[in-house]
Amino acid sequence: xxxxxxxxxxxxxxxxxxxxxxxxxxxxxxxxxxxxxxxxxxxxxxxxxxxxxxxxxxxxxxxxxxxxxxxxxxxxxxxxxxxxxxxxxxxxxxxxxxxxxxxxxxxxxxxxxxxxxxxxxxxxxxxxxxxxxxxxxxxxxxxxxxxxxxxxxxxxxxxxxxxxxxxxxxxxxxxxxxxxxxxxxxxxxxxxxxx
Ligand SMILES: NC(=O)c1ccc[n+]([C@@H]2O[C@H](COP(=O)([O-])OP(=O)(O)OC[C@H]3O[C@@H](n4cnc5c(N)ncnc54)[C@H](OP(=O)(O)O)[C@@H]3O)[C@@H](O)[C@H]2O)c1
Numbered sequence: 001x002x003x004x005x006x007x008x009x010x011x012x013x014x015x016x017x018x019x020x021x022x023x024x025x026x027x028x029x030x031x032x033x034x035x036x037x038x039x040x041x042x043x044x045x046x047x048x049x050x051x052x053x054x055x056x057x058x059x060x061x062x063x064x065x066x067x068x069x070x071x072x073x074x075x076x077x078x079x080x081x082x083x084x085x086x087x088x089x090x091x092x093x094x095x096x097x098x099x100x101x102x103x104x105x106x107x108x109x110x111x112x113x114x115x116x117x118x119x120x121x122x123x124x125x126x127x128x129x130x131x132x133x134x135x136x137x138x139x140x141x142x143x144x145x146x147x148x149x150x151x152x153x154x155x156x157x158x159x160x161x162x163x164x165x166x167x168x169x170x171x172x173x174x175x176x177x178x179x180x181x182x183x184x185x186x187x188x189x190x191x192x193x194x195x
Pocket of ligand 1: 020026027033066094134135137
């Protein structure tokens with residue numbers, strides 16, 4: 001492999017990877033994901049996700065996503081569940097509030113512009129990618145700053161009519177290029193590069 005190819009392969013990318021409804025919502029208005037867990041036969045989608053996670057070095061999420069994890073997974077009673085999902089990967093939680101940390105997990109509180117924190121986030125990711133877990137506005141903040149490299153959406157056969165938006169931004173075809181499309185059980189996974 002040439003030196004250039006090796007550099008490209010190991011360049012840290014910021015990837016917004018999420019499940020979404022067909023009508024573009026990440027969660028209901030009251031932060032429920034019950035619609036997602038109700039989709040039958042999620043095994044194939046989970047296998048594809050495991051392959052994605054293997055290349056992730058650090059996670060980024062907003063406070064609503066983090067607090068959903070705390071509540072839904074009961075992480076104060078069973079903090080070891082965090083490592084079961086994410087291993088020891090550093091996780092950057094954007095919030096203007098001081099949030100409780102999951103015991104034993106590498107949770108790093110950040111706030112303000114994403115540009116201020118991108119060097120620290122990339123350093124923490126090492127040779128891996130940065131997974132922007134959500135929500136949509138935080139992914140939008142990365143796009144606004146020109147720091148979002150890829151969007152991977154796994155579309156569930158569900159509509160909600162309203163809820164927490166997938167990506168509340170205007171990104172035209174001049175910025176998004178479809179690079180992959182595949183099915184995984186009842187899900188369709190679309191991968192776009194962002195310029
Ligand atoms: N379908 C899926 O696979 C999937 C994936 C991810 C998330 N979700 C769900 O979707 C919902 C997303 O919620 P959401 O849209 O409200 O997004 P979110 O990004 O999880 O949380 C938004 C909050 O994060 C904080 N924040 C964001 N940017 C910040 C910044 N630059 N500096 C400081 N604080 C910042 C703010 O709250 P404070 O300052 O008040 O803390 C903001 O209100 C959650 O229910 C989550 O569980 C679903």
